Amino acid sequence: MAELMDGMTQERAAETAVAATVASLSKHFGDRLATGRTIREQHANTLTWLGNEAPDAVVFAESEEDVQLIVRICAANGVPVIPFGTGSSLEGQINAPKGGISIDLSRMNRILAVNMEDLDCVVEPGVTRKQLNDHLRDVGLFFPIDPGADASLGGMASTRASGTNAVRYGTMKDNVIALNAVLANGEVITTARRARKSAAGYDLTRLLVGAEGTLGVITRLTLKLSGQPEAISAGVCPFPTIRSACDAVIATIQSGLPVARIELLDEVQVKACNAYSKLDLAEQPTLFVEFHGTEAGVHEQAERFGEIAADFGGGAFAWATRPEDRSKLWQARHDAYWACLPLKPGAKALATDVCVPISRLAECVDETKRDIEEMGMVAPIVGHVGDGNFHTVTLVDMDDPHDVAKARDFISRMVKRSLAMGGTATGEHGVGQGKRKYMEAEHGTATLDAMRAIKQALDPQGIMNPGKILP
């Protein structure tokens, strides 16, 4: 009874705190504060099977000072703060399980500087990767990280995004030079200078990249840019089996071939893409590859890859030499998620990813595929296999408790398989809410305690995107 009363008292206190926060925000932000149900629900998880847990209000920030003010008001009331970019995260990173204020950063979308000589740029967090690349098109540079969705760069940093180009250009970890972030105390930190490297103190840049807003709200990013390759060559190569395709990938990476993208689609995914993107690929396990370099270099790389693929029974190769053919190919790859949906009409798509040492890739994909077949599921496999990273898109009938339970079981088995092979619970989607339960198994108690100590040190009230990452 006392417990129930305590619970009710706490709930009432939280409601009062939220009301005070909203009143205060309203005074400062006027119609940039939104409390309507639809807009609140749009600012919580909408993409995956995880439930929608809407924030209490949404504020549209337009400057770093706005973010500071919002965080300070929330901190004064002990109310959660959830940063929002484009909402394309997949593990519930933007949900508000404890309520709170969603800071919509999409209006902070200015490209502040492009330093062509230094191959870097400075952007606000709401700039999307396509916006940045459109801006860079004419100056011969590009930002290589490409998770598929046209995500915001702040969100990509927060989830340590990677995607198809990571095998050559690295992940967000490797392509963020410096960040500004507003901490729970309302102060702005600048994590690093614009120099290419530094040995001057703790690497707060890398600490914030992948922290999913639980340590601070990113308000500015300095990013590495790459020169647009002089020549690009892309192609598609079918293989007799998943294992032969994976073995070709392993051999490619081991040979040191600087492949820019090397993506696996299993035969289920190829079939889905054929239907969705109007392609006519052979419905077999298939690698999509791309090479960047000089004309001569690209030619040499493609030739060597062809030899490796042939060693594992791959071919015939179909090259996409014209830019529009390449675009069509990669658009189809990026649309893989959407292409899956018609495979089981009415189902929700549960995209999940793991990443293993590349020596275990074929084994891991093989066992996962066997699971899919034995469990009788619809779950195409796609993957950034050059990194040992792959995804399943499990289609789940959310109205069938048995189907839901089976899908949960399948994902849990997949994560445990990855961990047992020296892999991780997530290569690029992040932890959010969906993968929290695996953090103990992945990191162990001492390491998690260290993470908790850091969280506690920087956010003693626990207001920064609570309920994410740490179990």
Next chain:
Amino acid sequence: MAELMDGMTQERAAETAVAATVASLSKHFGDRLATGRTIREQHANTLTWLGNEAPDAVVFAESEEDVQLIVRICAANGVPVIPFGTGSSLEGQINAPKGGISIDLSRMNRILAVNMEDLDCVVEPGVTRKQLNDHLRDVGLFFPIDPGADASLGGMASTRASGTNAVRYGTMKDNVIALNAVLANGEVITTARRARKSAAGYDLTRLLVGAEGTLGVITRLTLKLSGQPEAISAGVCPFPTIRSACDAVIATIQSGLPVARIELLDEVQVKACNAYSKLDLAEQPTLFVEFHGTEAGVHEQAERFGEIAADFGGGAFAWATRPEDRSKLWQARHDAYWACLPLKPGAKALATDVCVPISRLAECVDETKRDIEEMGMVAPIVGHVGDGNFHTVTLVDMDDPHDVAKARDFISRMVKRSLAMGGTATGEHGVGQGKRKYMEAEHGTATLDAMRAIKQALDPQGIMNPGKILP
């Protein structure tokens, strides 16, 4: 008077704590504990002009469990712990300004695994980079980070080392996959799995890389390896001026040429190297370059670089095609520090480094060189200029207070110049004791406070290598 008494009381308490620690360590480690003055002094700074501040004792650890026990005994007594690899750090990282126990990790020198298929290896922290590369020679792989000294890999991670290959292969930040470390509470954390990438929680790997032992003692490293290039081509190219050499570097990086090393030596350094390493290079500002790739790729790269160099008045090019000629060249580059010493007999060499955005490199080197001339100093310039990183080796007569003051002034001006150009106080030597005073100017109060909060969270007693990094 009360203050003096307090001071004396504190000092006596510290002495008692040290005595208790040494007694306890002696019981566990027997003759692996050393308290002799010579050995203690050998475990403090010996390389640079910074004073030698010896620890109270040295323990030779042979296992992770040893390190845990040492840290636990020190923690119980509130006594500092200073990790020691080979002692080649340059900013006083191994000094013991508050006394304490030096943990010599050089006997933890086992290579625990080489995973050829995954291009990675697992090593103890006392393994040196040459030891690792000797071990890898026959399997076609190598570890690319090369700071010159045959440093321990634990020490290289701790100082975020980089060196000549960093322009192509990155720094320690980019080449450490995972670490084990003993924290101040005696617990071992494992920062990551062996997968190539992960989005599973805070990046404790990157937090420990560059933390100089102030957050934990590294006891194991998983490192990325690279394939030995099929072909290597190296050469030397003199330029009429420092500026023209720097401009050629800038153009090279901007063109996207994947140069593996690009090192600047000013004419003073070239002269010193000629004398020390018996070379006959033209005594002009000179670039040492190296290209890695396929036979055709290396040829193409060298040709393009030749064209860029010529555009800036560089040449004639001298190519070192035979492996022994290349070795001689790079040995000379690595011996640059020693080559400087005869330039001012009896002087101490004060090696310092800064790193600026590459667009400011020519200007920064130029201004620094003018300072050297106007201040009447002997200070050759060498640099990993592809990263915007360069060093001066200032020769200082330590018996002449005027000379010492001048050198301090020069370094301070150089750091401030770098910061004013968007650069950092140190590109690769780390902060240690020598660069602490610049951290406020580099990072600002809010960012330093965040670093302090993390330090306090993980090391509440402040026993982990105190007096380093944070001012």
